[in-house]
Amino acid sequence: MKIMVSACLAGENCKYNGGNNRNEKILQLMKENEVITVCPEQMGSLPTPRVPSEIRNGVVTARDGRIVDDEFRAGAAKCLEIARREQPDLIVLQSRSPSCGVKQRYDGTFTGTLVDGAGVTAQLLMENGFRCIDVEDFSGIHEGVKI
Numbered sequence: 001m002k003i004m005v006s007a008c009l010a011g012e013n014c015k016y017n018g019g020n021n022r023n024e025k026i027l028q029l030m031k032e033n034e035v036i037t038v039c040p041e042q043m044g045s046l047p048t049p050r051v052p053s054e055i056r057n058g059v060v061t062a063r064d065g066r067i068v069d070d071e072f073r074a075g076a077a078k079c080l081e082i083a084r085r086e087q088p089d090l091i092v093l094q095s096r097s098p099s100c101g102v103k104q105r106y107d108g109t110f111t112g113t114l115v116d117g118a119g120v121t122a123q124l125l126m127e128n129g130f131r132c133i134d135v136e137d138f139s140g141i142h143e144g145v146k147i
């Protein structure tokens, strides 16, 4: 299978704080499948480390008040371009991220409050027909994938 994943899950230090979300299931997946890694926030020209952002009233806003919506959407568009070219069978993304979250994201108040709804990249990919799943819901290819 060909699978696209959030780069931070593969151990790349692309997270806002300069760290990663290294995930053993994803590392295992990489041994047995063709895996494409993407970090939409870096692809949208944001630096690492960077100020964390959340989606507030539909607009991606950094904790310091700067509007970073254009950068987030530029990164999402680049991910979509890659997905269209590579045609992954499945896309596994970091849960709750304002870019990569599939089912939930933070509400824009920076208080740790979750709301239903996807991050901008996950949303764009799903709107274009790609199968996306939160890493927290991913049980591995051999155990079957439920979306």
Ligand code: SF4
Pocket: 006, 007, 008, 009, 014, 015, 016, 038, 039, 040, 041, 042, 094, 097, 099, 100
């Ligand atoms: S944008 Fe996605 S891939 Fe990049 S650090 Fe955030 S969750 Fe990970």
